[in-house]
Amino acid sequence: MNKYLPSVSVVILLCSGVAFAGSPKGPYMGAGVGFNTSVDDNDLSSTCGVGGVACTEVCDTDKAVNAYAGYQVSPVWGLEAGYTDMDYTARIEQAGGTVTGDQQSKALGLSAIARKLVARNVDIYGKAGAALWKSKVTTSAGNADDSGVTPTVGVGAEYNFSEHLGVRAGVDHFFSMGEQSKLIEAGNVGTADTGISTATVGLHYNF
Numbered sequence: 653m654n655k656y657l658p659s660v661s662v663v664i665l666l667c668s669g670v671a672f673a674g675s676p677k678g679p680y681m682g683a684g685v686g687f688n689t690s691v692d693d694n695d696l697s698s699t700c701g702v703g704g705v706a707c708t709e710v711c712d713t714d715k716a717v718n719a720y721a722g723y724q725v726s727p728v729w730g731l732e733a734g735y736t737d738m739d740y741t742a743r744i745e746q747a748g749g750t751v752t753g754d755q756q757s758k759a760l761g762l763s764a765i766a767r768k769l770v771a772r773n774v775d776i777y778g779k780a781g782a783a784l785w786k787s788k789v790t791t792s793a794g795n796a797d798d799s800g801v802t803p804t805v806g807v808g809a810e811y812n813f814s815e816h817l818g819v820r821a822g823v824d825h826f827f828s829m830g831e832q833s834k835l836i837e838a839g840n841v842g843t844a845d846t847g848i849s850t851a852t853v854g855l856h857y858n859f
Contacts, residue, residue, distance in 0.1 A: 681721040682820060684854025688716040691742035691755060695844045697836035700744075700751040700793060707751060707836060710743035716850040718824075722765060732765045732779060736824065741848050742835055744791070751836070753791025755843060757829050759783040761804050773813075777822075779806045785829045787843040794841035798831045816858050825849045 690712055697707040716739065722732030735758070742755035763781030770776055783804045789796040808822025830843035 680858045682856030683719040684852035686852030687713045688738040688850040691844045695846045700746040707744040714740040730765045755789045757787040759785040796842045798843040802828045821853045
């Protein structure tokens with residue numbers, strides 16, 4: 653749990669200074685598109701199970717889409733539920749292409765969110781909560797499918813064009829989305845226990 657404390661502390665500090673936020677009360681919803689980080693090379697494989705050769709990451713990022721809905725309980729505090737499809741969080745290949753594969757991840761989360769008005773029609777936010785994740789690994793060396801719960805944090809900014817319509821840019825971090833230390837560990841295929849971040853931009857609607 654100690655590895656989560658630095659990121660959680662940043663969110664708590666942001667939220668502690670939001671006593672004069674100007675966000676209206678009420679429900680809202682939105683959606684965004686962007687990209688996610690991928691599994692670190694060190695979390696891919698000790699060997700791919702063929703000739704003792706390690707796999708390497710094919711790409712560092714992939715597309716991400718999210719949708720969210722929330723309720724602003726007060727000008728400061730609210731609750732927000734969100735769904736994020738990270739598509740591929742790993743695409744691997746052994747030298748020569750003997751072993752190939754990918755990991756796909758999705759998450760459904762619930763967070764407390766706090767806002768602070770920083771300029772006319774502009775606010776920043778911080779949020780912290782938890783998400784139910786599901787990751788699926790499909791490789792030429794075998795498959796794996798796991799799910800679990802992980803802590804989440806997020807930060808971002810919003811600009812409101814009008815009373816109802818606005819744009820949001822944000823970053824969310826999911827601390828763990830797998831069950832074993834490496835995607836392929838000594839020939840055993842599993843979901844990689846690694847943190848994934850997403851960065852998205854999209855529109856929101858305040859009811």
